Amino acid sequence: MTNETWGHVRGELLKRLGKNNFVTWIEPLRFAELRDGVARFTVPTNFFGNWVERNFSDQIRQQLISAGASVDRLEFTVEAARPAVQANAAATAPEGQPASAAAAAAETPRAARPAHPAADDSELRSAPLDSRFTFDTFVVGKPNELAHAAARRVAEGGPVSFNPLFLYGGVGLGKTHLMHAIAHELQSRRPELRVLYLSAEQFMYRFIQALREKQIMDFKEMFRSVDVLMVDDVQFIAGKDSTQEEFFHTFNALVDQNKQIVISADRAPGEIKDLEERIKSRLQCGLIVDLHPTDYELRLGILQNKAEFYHNQYKGLTLAPGVLEFLAHRITTNVRVLEGALTRLFAFASLVGREITLDLAQDCLADILRASDRKITIEEIQRKVAEHYNIRLSDMIGPKRARNFARPRQIAMYLAKKLTPRSLPEIGRRFGGRDHTTIMHGVRKIEELMSTDSQLAEDLQLLRRLLEA
Template sequence: MPAEQPADGVPTVPNGEPLDVQWQRVRARLRVSFGDAAFNSWLKPLALADEGLADDGDVHLAVPTRFMRDWVANHYSERLREIWRLENAAVRRVVIHVRPTGALQAPQGKPVMPVGDHQPVATSVARPSVPRVPSTLPALQVRDMDDIERELSAPLDPRFTFDSFITGKSNELARAAALRVAESPTVTYNPLFLYGGVGLGKTHLMHAIGWHIRQRFPERRVVYLSAEKFMYQFIRALRFKDTMAFKEQFRSVDVLMIDDIQFIAGKESTQEEFFHTFNALCDQNRQIIVSGDRSPSDLEGIEERMRSRLGWGLVADIHPTDFELRLSILQAKAEKNGLTNIPQDVLEFLARRITSNVRELEGALNRISAYASLVGKPVTVTSAQEVLQDLLRANDRKVTIEEIQKRVAEHYSIRFADMHSPRRARAVARPRQVAMYLAKQLTSRSLPEIGRKFGGRDHTTVMHAVRKIEELREIDAAFAEDIDLLRRKLES
């Protein structure tokens, strides 16, 4: 039987009782059935929709977000329908609309979630857009996605585009993968994981992906932020007891980009939340792009299940730049900024001496350009050496422990993982001691820091390794020559 409409517009059921009275009893039964915690989190936001009880026996309810709609449909749908039928036998199904709080009309073309006989409940919806909140609605309502995107996403740097990214052998795979993801209308690789050292172009590619997607697919919701900001957003949600809003925001985006994932190493609660966010977005076929300073399998302090998820899609390495690529980057930057006063031999000098990362390379170019402009002297290799002496000195010594471990492992034909393993066989222990010795000689890391990089070993183990290698160098000339060869390779 259809609901009657009295003069005041409040729907009634055949016995003349207003529908909202029935709804209040249904709510009370739901609270008893599921308890206060579940009711307050998921069921309390349910409200009667304008359609009320339709002629076909569908009772219409509304929730403010599709994430909440999906959750209610998947976890409470059958019991919700049973309770409605106890109150009113004419109810055949419960239909849940996604509708902002206070909206009087259903958004045109927006999907609804039917719950009833012979109606399968979908676990996800094929990329519907989040309803926009009309500007005429009162304050304190669900914000539209543009507001959420602006709040969550860090600003994208307009300088970082695919056109401004200089491609070489060391980064061609990463750029090609990033461009494929940005241009594809469907999810290609999920996740795309970009990794490499500091200043090699990971962040540039992340921003380039964001810009390209926003220009090519303006309807897609793109959120880019660092893992650090993700953690702080989560902590804020915990503090203000607003984790529901946090979950809804991050699980309503189309493309989620997380930079420097290694920051959440050792932070179990943040990893747990990111893990569930990751799974929810993958289930809904949303694109995830992550960057880190090493491959997923080598991330320390990250749970095994998270490392496994990060390695699901495509893992693209950005290797250290070679001389040709560094020179191309300098030439492109000099041309773009009109730095015609920088001779070619100075650019080649910079490309040869500053090998650590691209940021320092570009910073060096800016410094010598500023020197020439402020002092009024021509730029030469000699003047560049004087202006950049601190940077050049730091680059001469900047070798990472990971590079030392890899080079030593290759030299002695052992696995890189043996540098961190508990194995004590001589064939593994001696190269490990050599790597510890070189780490002490070529880096500024403390003994405890070095020990942690070798599988969490104590600093006394590092001290013993350094003394042992020094003793062997004194009594074995061939061994000393071997160590010197390794050192020259690492310093070159």
């Protein structure tokens, strides 16, 4: 493989990984040689090499192969320290020569560093940021508006008003997206700030590495020298005593220096099992914001955004009306699944050259739709309907025949039939042991009324939506 090939591959990697990842992780790599199926690169530090190997080696290898190189694996070695004179001389040699490339590797990270004397910046590199996770691409709705507003405030990089900002919520609701968005924004607004984003797992990994390499003082100094520390998925360190201890000291040191900390987790600090009490209490000192499960409107907004993006990517593909609404209704689990469904749908439609219709969506996404079908229970239906009509649950199930109890009861019977797989006798048993014919009568009555009573039809629609959300 020539350096020209590597140049071409770098171009492809820039497109695929985004500018941030490219500048941080690919640019400093220097191609040394390709021999016996092993592509060797020099890297500035061990940590850097390990990181690239774990996170990008598959993509690098794939691109090398696509460019015609026969590569089985990659190897990253730290280049040997060399006298300054030699490095300077090599840096002026023609670009692309492996020997000079190694020297340039020594130069590149230094050139990119801000002037901070405290720690070695090559170790301070953030985990890769996803270039798609910005505030521009984050769709705001009721369930996430507070989290979004708090993240925006931190991203302004002004005086620290709450410390830490603690974002929590279920799987795939946008915690990581918001954290990356903060980091992107801070990088462009306040490039002089030292922003460190990493997952709690990576924090532990670096801590263990520092212990192993007897560089714990460097580790402490490095973490205490940042201006903004962001730790994703902090629940990971629960039960890991030494890591928690170190995290606690880092946290305190930064708070004492009035440095901003942003933390995310899958639950509130008080609910993280096996997390030390003193850490829980520290985490509770700032602003705790919950990312609620998405509602229909937010899901639809996210889908519309994504569909617009795909329309540009897959020119000529048409999307029939109602498909996005259908997906927003049916896939309620999490945004990652929702996005995955749309990605698959566009890719499939473009392969078969068909319009994206409801039928196509149902065929192509059958597995996702099946898995996403929420199991609505009869008890849930009874509770929601009772709440909606402001009657007691006992009256909904009990024998009272007055219209203001009987009608909601029939509505609940109707919804139980439509939204659960339960048989009429089973439903009858859950409605105070009524006969299956009573249930059938109730269901028919509501079906009849739906076409003449618009208020009832509206109520039904609302209840359905609440139950399916």
